[in-house]
Amino acid sequence: MNENAFQAPAVEVQRRTPEVLQRIEERCAGLLPRVEAKMKTLSGRDRRPEARLVDQAAQAGTVAKRVMWLRKAADYLQEGAAHLAACRKGCSHCCHISVMVSRAEAQVIARETGAHLNTDAGQFTMQGFEEQSETIRAATLQAYGAACTFLREGSCSIYSSRPLQCRLLLNMDDDDLLCQLIENGDSNVPYLNTTEHHIASVTVLGAHQDYDDLRNWFPSGLA
Ligand code: SF4
Known part of the structure; x- marks a missing residue:
């Protein structure tokens, strides 16, 4: 790890006690039909506006504009599903897990917020994701x-500039129980499937980008 790597306060990560595991098991029973019922109500939503916004991103002349259009597309996707999701203001579980960000997006965030960018970050590449899988798992x-x-204080200090990943992470269960952190980082959270948007982002910003956790791009936040 380089000297700029982040050191952040931890939150409670629950031990894998029988009680905790039982609570999760009980919640997972019936999870699939519960989430599928919600997804059915979303299936009729018009996705063309989102596709048009991604097209705008692809045609934009600067990286900043591409990121701006991708954010609009992500926000459209998020707004359509938010009323069915468990995510609520004040909940910050997903601010305590890995947030992978491309160099292009990190540079835009740095320009918009004035946060100091650690240019030495960017240890992962799209091409190397398979062979770097162990390192990625360790970073996660x-x-x-x-x-x-x-x-x-429980809120995002760069909300309007927050990364695409933060905009798109929606827990489609009824509450945050499955987002609560437990030892070993296993996750059963039924996140909204946003793969298409992530693929579009890679295509629009360029598959040559390097990636890293947001904390490594910005070890000091807004300090
Ligand atoms: S950028 Fe904001 S929303 Fe994203 S993880 Fe950090 S605090 Fe949370």
Whole structure:
């Protein structure tokens, strides 16, 4: 780890006690039909506006504009599903897990917010994702339970500039129980499937980008 790597306060990561595991098991019973019922109500939503916004992103002349259009597309997707999701203001579980961000997006965030960008970050590449899988898993575990460096008193201090991943992470269950952190970082959270948007982002911003956890791009947050 380089000297700029993040050091953030941790939140409670629950031990894997029989009680905790039982609570999760009980919640997972019936999870699939519960979430599928919600997804059915979303299936009729018009996705063409989102596709048009992604097209705008692809045609934009600067990285900043591409990111701006991708954010609009992500927000459209998020707004359509938010009323069915467990996510609520004040909940910050997903600010204590890994947030992968491309260099292009990190540079835009740095320009918009004035946060100091650690240009030495960017240890992952799209091409190397398979052979780097062990390192990525280690980085994911390192971030697990550690607060994002932009989290201030339970709120995002760069909300309008927050990464695409933060905009798109929606727990489609009825409450946050499955988002609660437990040892070893196993996740059963039924996140909204946003794969298409992530693929579009990689295509629009360029598959040559390097990636890293947000905390490594911005070890000091807005300090
Ligand atoms: S950028 Fe904001 S929303 Fe995203 S993880 Fe950090 S504090 Fe949370």
